[in-house]
Amino acid sequence: MSYSLTTLWFDRSRYLPGVLAVGFSALLISLQFGLLLGLFSISSLPIDHTDADIWVGAPEVLAVDLGRPIRENFLAKVAANPEIERCEVYLQGFSYWSKPDGGNELCMVIGCRLDKDSLGRIRELTPEMASRLSEPGAIVCDESDLDRLGIKGVGDTAEVAGHRVRVVGLTKGIRSLAGPYVFCSVNTAKPLLRIFPEQITYVLGRCKDPKDAPMVVQRLRDQGGVSAFTANEFSIRSRMHWLTKTKAGIALGYAALLGLMVGAVVTSQTLYAATAASMKEFAVLRAMGIPRWRMATLVMSQAFWVGIIGVGLSIPAVHGLAALAAAAGSEVILPMWLQVGACTVTLVMAVGSGVVALRSLRQVEPAMLLR
Amino acid sequence: MAMSPQKSSLEGRDLRRSFGQGSMRSTALAGVSIDLYPGQFSLMMGPSGSGKSTLLAILSGLLRPDHGTVHSLGQNIWAMSERQAEGFRLRHVGFIFQGYNLFGAFNAVQQLELVGRWGMNMGYWEARKKARNILDMLGLSKKKHLRPAEMSGGEKQRVAIGRALMKEPELLFADEPTSALDWGTGEQVIELLRGAARERGATVLCVAHDSRIIPFADQVIHLEDGQLKGVVYPDGKSGRPDREDERSHSSKSVLPGGEDEGWNKGKLGGRLNRTA
Known part of the structure; x- marks a missing residue:
């Protein structure tokens, strides 16, 4: 020794x-x-729990939950890239949840496609929940947020931005930061987020070969008018934004x-x-x-x-x-x-x-x- | 033993040293000249405050004198830079102190091995072998793996001597090495130091209070009030006629008769030569 x-x-x-x-x-x-x-x-949860390779949003978007409306025709711009296998619209933004017994709560509304190949649907949403979410005004939230939202469970109703919503399912383990996550279809999300019908928040893309994602992202950036990130970049950007901003x-x-x-x-x-x-x-x-x-x-x-x-x-x-x-x-x-x-x-x-x-x-x- | 058997190995001239400043200034040494010879065991005695330890520190290169020179093995040690003096001590000087000062965590072998490895750049096994040989020679064969807390005072002092001998120094300085030991154990320590002088030709200077050590010494240097009062040769010759009484005193000293298990009295030289 x-x-x-x-x-x-x-x-x-x-x-x-x-x-x-x-x-x-x-x-x-x-x-x-x-x-x-x-x-x-938690702030990058929508990116980390979904299968998109590429996220395209408004210019200089700081974090995934701070996306601003963009025109839906960006979808075509992204789809025009030969490396892209498919792409779809995605809505995300803050809104106000009115509790049944009074009082408001900030919530994060996420509207995405609900089919089984959806790029924006978080993995925790089961096919049954996805099926029920196709009904207008149907939403899913996490069971840990029930108290915060002033509801007791599936079947309860409340209002988001003055529009009536009905809870059709509860996820487990989807924790939230600024406001509880409220998952719904694209059509339900638009009025809840008060955006025009031809507006969306992000275009999500999937590449035939995920290795091509950085190249496609760079091409989209060069074209201008949008922010484009690989999923990993956007996840880190979102976390770092909140880490520094707060x-x-x-x-x-x-x-x-x-x-x-x-x-x-x-x-x-x-x-x-x-x-x-x-x-x-x-x-x-x-x-x-x-x-x-x-x-x-x-x-x-x-x-x-x-x-x-x-x-x-x-x-x-x-x-x-x-x-x-x-x-x-x-x-x-x-x-x-x-x-x-x-x-x-x-x-x-x-x-x-x-x-x-x-x-x-x-x-x-x-x-x-x-x- | 003759007064000046050969050329001196250590030569101090007109050494002066004071401590403190202004009215608090006190003189520890007031112009002392001294010669020490290879192969001799020199004993330095004197009352408390007589300047013994100060002189030893100056002669050994640990304390710079205010005035005077020290030629050690032909070199003026106080003309050296600090680094040169450190190198000189590393090559030529060994020390033994009253307080043993052994590392509490290390066993006897490690205490010596450390000097071999750090001081002489020896490899682990080489240093270990030499440490074991020296401990055998010092009668500590069965104590090699004991830590200081598990050893008696005499055993600890023997380990300290072994540590000093690891480098095979030509100059060996001992400051009151026996004052914390009973006479029987102290005698063994003195025998070891004398053996280092006789058998290895080292120049040994030992500061002590106990007059029973006098018969073991080749020369006894007396200091009082920072001045040399005389040099006595217990074999019959004195450096100063007025100190003849010292010789007669020393001849009346009680001869030591201590004993210790594993002790190899009188065999130090031969063993040292074998380990060298």
């Missing part, structure tokens, strides 16, 4: 606060980012920075105290002419291992707490890049703490051993 690991194991109670501080920092960063990713994944990203950054600072202070103090406790032993080595960098390497190696052990402990803790959050209804998304990133940042923090702790070595003076 290396000298640093031997020291760490022997003096484990002394190093434990540093290890825990590193682990806590990694945990905080991973969970905070994971929670936020989970939260904002300043949640900044709040998260501060919280993560705070976590890192607490971790850095505790870790550096732990390493500093441990190094200071061995001051006389280091002084003997210095007296014998052993260069200071050898001792610095030992301290840095200890910092590295404190980081590795702390990060290692944080990984199962992060996944355990994410599962707990999921059970409580909050999704925590932990992509690999996030986990690797959080571990790397925390490890760099631990090694940085080692650099700070090196100042204790400057106080090592061999003459201190002579009384």
Whole structure:
């Protein structure tokens, strides 16, 4: 075993606060980012839960839920591309839900084709629901939004933008952010969104070969007059918009920075105290002419291992707490890049703490051993 | 042993050192000149505050004097840059202190091995082998894998000596190496230091209070109030006629008779040579 690991194991109670501080920092960063990713994944849900390769909307559209009306003849423009297998209209926008017992609630109306090959129909809409949605005024919402919408279940009625709607089905697990999702047919959606009959919000396209999607998107952009994105681009754009617009990203950054600072202070103090406790032993080595960098390497190696052990402990803790959050209804998304990133940042923090702790070595003076 | 058996290996001239400033200034050394020789075990004695440790620090290159020169193995060590002095200590100097100062986490082998690897750029196995050999020689065969907390004071000091011997230093400085030990154990430590001088030809300077060590020394240097009061040769010759009484005192000292399991009294030299 290396000298640093031997020291760490022997003096484990002394190093434990540093290890825990590193682990806590990694945990905080991973969970905070994971929670936020989970939260904002809701904003791109219509993209992520459907099968379109290409989304075409009004110029400079910022996020999928901020689409503005475009003319329906854009459908032909998209269909004119030889790589496109098929395309269809899609409506999405905010509207007002009037509860049966009074009061209004902002809601997100989504109108799409309902056939089984539909590009805009979310996977959670079963064929039965799709069939019932073909009736005028029929809508489907998520069971988690019933209270918010002031209804009890299937069969209840309410008004959206002054138009009567009837609940014909309930999805499960489609959480909403600003307003509950209200799914319906294109024909039902138009009056609810108060747009003209020849207007739509998006044209969704599917390529014969999905690999051609970026090329088609670029061609549509070059033609001008529209915003065109691959599904993946639009999903990220939507999430990032809400992340930055709500300043949640900044709040998260501060919280993560705070976590890192607490971790850095505790870790550096732990390493500093441990190094200071061995001051006389280091002084003997210095007296014998052993260069200071050898001792610095030992301290840095200890910092590295404190980081590795702390990060290692944080990984199962992060996944355990994410599962707990999921059970409580909050999704925590932990992509690999996030986990690797959080571990790397925390490890760099631990090694940085080692650099700070090196100042204790400057106080090592061999003459201190002579009384 | 003769007064000047050969060319001195360590030569301090007119060494002066003060501490503090203004009215708080106190003189620790007031012009001390001294010669030490290879193969000799020199003992430095004197009352508390007499400047023993200050002189040892200056001679060993740890504390810069206000005035005077130190030629160590022919080199003026206080004319060297800090890096050069560090390199000199690395190549030639070993230290033993009263407080052992062993790393609590490391066992006896690791304490020595560390010096081999960090100080002499030895490989892991080479350093380990040499550390084991030295510990065998020091009578610590059965204690190699013990940490300091599991060893007695004498064993710890022997490990500290082993650590100093890892580099096979030509100059060995010991500051009160026996003051925390009982006489039996202290005697063994002194024997080891004397063995390092006799068998390896090292120049050994030991600061101590205990007059029972005097018979073991080749020369005894007396300091008082920062000044050299005399050099006594327990084998019969004195550096100053007025200090003859010291010799007679030393000849009356009680000869040591300590014992310790695994102790290899008198065999240090041969063993050292084999490990060298």
